Amino acid sequence: MIITQARLEDIDSILELHKKYHVNTVSEEDKPDGFITTDFTPEQLKGLIGEDGITIIKDGDSVLGYAMAASWQFWSEWPFFANMIKLLPDNSFEGTVLDMENSYQYGPITLDKSIRGTGMFEKLFNASLKNMSKRYPIMVTFINQINDRSYVAHTEKVPMEVISTFVFNNNDYYMLACPTK
Numbered sequence: 510m511i512i513t514q515a516r517l518e519d520i521d522s523i524l525e526l527h528k529k530y531h532v533n534t535v536s537e538e539d540k541p542d543g544f545i546t547t548d549f550t551p552e553q554l555k556g557l558i559g560e561d562g563i564t565i566i567k568d569g570d571s572v573l574g575y576a577m578a579a580s581w582q583f584w585s586e587w588p589f590f591a592n593m594i595k596l597l598p599d600n601s602f603e604g605t606v607l608d609m610e611n612s613y614q615y616g617p618i619t620l621d622k623s624i625r626g627t628g629m630f631e632k633l634f635n636a637s638l639k640n641m642s643k644r645y646p647i648m649v650t651f652i653n654q655i656n657d658r659s660y661v662a663h664t665e666k667v668p669m670e671v672i673s674t675f676v677f678n679n680n681d682y683y684m685l686a687c688p689t690k
């Protein structure tokens with residue numbers, strides 16, 4: 510298994526993994542272990558790869574994990590992220606008020622269930638963080654408050670801190686941040 514930046518030829522495998530754990534298509538059995546809510550078209554994934562924004566875990570040709578990360582500018586076409594952008598000036602991390610230049614948005618992240626609980630989460634998270642650390646001092650993300658597994662992973666396995674909470678489309682979310690270095 511290797512951790513690397515995604516290339517265009519990885520899109521089909523990324524979408525396959527994405528569908529397996531997206532809230533609209535995840536099985537009832539798998540849902541308690543977390544789900545993702547962001548939708549992507551193949552075109553949007555191409556754009557994200559163009560921003561060097563997808564870090565993946567690959568086993569042969571199969572993608573077993575991905576972590577997305579990109580500028581707020583890139584994410585702004587999703588209404589969910591447009592809302593987060595509006596909230597940035599009301600949030601600060603370690604004394605710095607957040608904005609579109611000093612922070613970026615990480616997530617979603619997904620691991621195939623065959624490799625969860627193996628330490629690959631931290632490795633993928635840290636590879637994505639390192640890749641973005643050249644461009645931004647602060648990373649920001651969100652977690653649905655009912656996604657307990659993701660909350661525990663992000664607050665206990667890696668050093669993310671809850672900086673606020675917000676509501677979008679009747680769902681409750683945490684906003685979290687961490688330094689990139």
Ligand SMILES: CC(C)(COP(=O)(O)OP(=O)(O)OC[C@H]1O[C@@H](n2cnc3c(N)ncnc32)[C@H](O)[C@@H]1OP(=O)(O)O)[C@@H](O)C(=O)NCCC(=O)NCCS
Nearest residue numbers: 542543544545618619620625626630652657658659661662
């Ligand atoms: C979120 C995710 C990336 C984390 O990776 P992971 O390999 O599962 O993480 P880990 O197993 O190392 O850590 C999760 C911790 O939560 C614990 N946990 C599992 N289910 C839990 C639950 N329902 N409530 C509380 N804690 C839970 C695990 O036991 C583990 O802690 P431990 O190692 O001390 O036992 C992965 O579970 C995943 O891809 N989930 C589906 C998609 C998703 O939710 N993505 C995140 C969207 S914000």
